[in-house]
Amino acid sequence: MQHNGPSPAVRRLLDSFSPRLAVEEARTPPALWYIDPEFFAWECYRLLCTWQPAARLSCLEKPGAYVAGRWLNLPYVVVRDEKGTLRALANVCRHHAAEVAVGTGCAAELVCPYHGWSYHLHGGLKRAPGLGRATGFRVEEHALPPLHVECWGPWAWIHGGTPERSLREALQPLYRRLAGMEFESLTHVARREYELACNWKVFVDNYLDGGYHVASVHAGLAGGLDLSQYRSEIHERFSIQSCPAAAEHTPSGVEFAERLEGTACYAWIYPTFMINRYGPVMDTNWVVPLPVNRTRVVFDYFFAASHAADAAFVERSLAASHVVQVEDTAVCESVQRGLASGCYQQGPYAAAEAPMFAFHRLLWAELRGQSGA
Incomplete structure (x- = not known):
């Protein structure tokens, strides 16, 4: 979903906070920042594109190890592929949107529990059983979408957008x-x-x-x-x-x-x-x-x-x-x-x-x- 920016109501709430004052002169954000559903919805949209600690690296040491979770409305899975590369994927089946991986585990492939579609550990579609000859269907167009992932400290971090700089640089x-x-x-x-x-x-x-x-x-x-x-x-x-x-x-x-x-x-x-x-x-x-x-x-x-x-x-x-x-x-x-x-x-x-x-x-x-x- 694309947004052109905050709504006029949200912008008015943002304008009621003065970030450029000294702390002794400033006032806290208004109460509506904490209780207004429209303001909260805009927050969630923006916070999807921030770095979040999705998994502990100690859970992802072996090829095939994965950790599935959710950040706001983004289901994700962090997985160590066959070559040892750490990957993060949107955990949403390309068939009917069910979550593919659940919890933590170790597997040779990721299999959706709904209709059995399976995915390589790098996210590419492996099998779509029973699909038949769907018009215009292309396997390469049905991979699990990749997410940005970075290791920092003992965690694997994910970013739901396109980060402007690495987490390691920001937190050095x-x-x-x-x-x-x-x-x-x-x-x-x-x-x-x-x-x-x-x-x-x-x-x-x-x-x-x-x-x-x-x-x-x-x-x-x-x-x-x-x-x-x-x-x-x-x-x-x-x-x-x-x-x-x-x-x-x-x-x-x-x-x-x-x-x-x-x-x-x-x-x-x-x-x-x-x-x-x-x-x-x-x-x-x-x-x-x-x-x-x-x-x-x-x-x-x-x-x-x-x-x-x-x-x-x-x-x-x-x-x-x-x-x-x-x-x-x-x-x-x-x-x-x-x-x-x-x-x-x-x-x-x-x-x-x-x-x-x-x-x-x-x-x-x-x-x-x-x-x-």
């Missing part, structure tokens, strides 16, 4: 920072998913408030951090927040301190991915918009080899993370109710919320068609 400074924290050598241990009754941007905003909410919302986590040393760095397509562990932590019902040795690093990649590296642990958060007022957040947990086999430590770590997510869910859903109340339009930014303002500026440019994604 972040890669150098995380490489020093051995983020590619950790062991994946668990996945958890949370569904929140809020717009996807509410969750991202909360993450990017420069630690402003931590003391109020996360008492247990705050007890293990020296919040006076919380710092934020803003880059072109990502930001980094960091905070050292407290010299003496405040005890809580859940033990946070054993996970927080050294300095915690919270990296956000525009628009929807977070990498949280602390002590022997890394967790990642992939924010997936659902309807305008609901969001799924996929958490993956990685541990250093020295701790991955320690079942008790892993369980304590997952429990501590769950406490934080429950606390964040409560506040994000409260914000969404306030945004939908009709009693709020726009508010100020605190100085600490510069990363959030940077996100809003990037999204504003994206939605106006000025992005460099």
